[in-house]
Amino acid sequence: MQYRPFGRTGWKASEIGFGAWGIGGDAWGQQDDQVALAALHTAIDQGVNFIDTADVYGDGHSEQLIAQILKERKDDLFVATKLGRRLNPHVASGYNNRQNLKGFVERSLRNLNVEALDLVQLHCPPSEVYAMTEVFSLLDELQQQGKIRHYGVSVEKVEEALRAIQYPNVKSVQIIFNMFRLKPAEQFFAEARKREVGIIVRVPLASGLLTGKFGAQSQFASSDHRNYNRHGEAFDQGETFSGVDYEEGLQAVDELRALVPGGMTMAQFALRWTLMFPEVSTVIAGARNPQQARDNASVSELPPLSDATMKRVQEIYDQRFRTSIHPRW
Structure with missing residues (x-):
């Protein structure tokens, strides 16, 4: 496993991280907890030290599974979680509330059974939140109180990422980046590098589409977002198959x-392909069983892709997706 600097935090994060949405037991169909724990152990055995979760993944179940791992392992692990999606309704004004943010943080502290959260990210809030300086002041307060070590944002759009990193204490941005979503590399990465902001790449496989295992007749469980959110019925359409x-x-x-x-x-x-971009700190690939965890982690040791290959990926994006995807996210 290779490691990269994680922005200004001083951390060295594994190039391949562990995305823990799938093990929460919601949005991806049913998941066996013992298999999920085995996947986490396997990933860590392979050198993965960065785990990303959220308080809404399985209504906290993902965080609770990770707590078991933190109790059993002595490895130096970084756990990033997210907050905000528990708001109902999910509106910008809910973020500008000290009790809301403090309550979300304290719930995650209990779920993960830790004294301080390594990294808290605003969980794809409404765009208006990025103009609300008081929200980031509240995060500063929570950091000063010792409840969180660092904070960042998880965004839907490149424009949101650019606005977020104007705040001096935003240490990381989580963003969708894959061969169907090239805008971040063109319009965000250079600015993130300039400001020493860590970049967490999510949805690197476009919800599994880029595994090459699906076809026109593939079926997804009714509880799987790849069934019920293809047109953004439940949350942002870009989270499912990257919006394509x-x-x-x-x-x-x-x-x-x-x-x-x-x-x-x-x-x-x-x-x-995602690791060909040096600005990327870590790629949070999901793994729902040990074999997937091993396959993902092994990518860190694979040789670089050729210039010709990178050029051809760009051409396919330009021909098929630039017009439909680039303006939206």
Whole structure:
């Protein structure tokens, strides 16, 4: 496993992190807790030291599973969680409330069974929040009280990321970045590097589409967001298949498949592509079983992709997705 600086925190984060949405037991179909714990142990055995979760993943169940790992392992691990999506309704004004933010943080402290949260991220709040300086002042207070060590944001749009890093204590940005979503590399990464902001890449496999394992007849469980959120019915459409049309995505995968080097799976190729960008601190690939965790972690040791391959990925994006995806996120 290779490690990269995580912004200005002083951390060295594993290039491949562990995305813990899937093990929460919601939005991805049913999940066996023992298999989930085995996946986490396997990832850590492979050198993964960065775990990303949220207070709404399984209504806190993901955090509670991670707490078991923290109790059992002596490894130096960094756990990032997120807050805000428990607001009902999920509106900007809810973030400008000391009791709300303090309550969310204290609940995550209990779920994770820790004295301080390593990293707290605003969980894709409404765009108006990024103009509310008082919200970031409240996060400063929580940091001064010792409840959180660092804070950052998880965003839907590049424009939100650029606004967020204007706040001096925002240490990280979590953003969707994959071969179907190139705008961050073009319009955000350079500014993040300039300000020494850590970048957490989420949805690197476009909700599994970039594994190359799906087809036109693939079926998803009723409790799986890939079934019920394709058009943004439950949350932002961009979180499901990166917002691309499913059939169009399948066609693009067929083109990308020809670029996969020998010895790599399609999924490993997609993950290795994200690591070609030095501004990326860590890529939080989801793993719901030990084999997926091993496959993901092994990407850190794979050789770089060729310039020709990178150019061709860009061409496929430009031809298929720039018009439909680039303006939206």
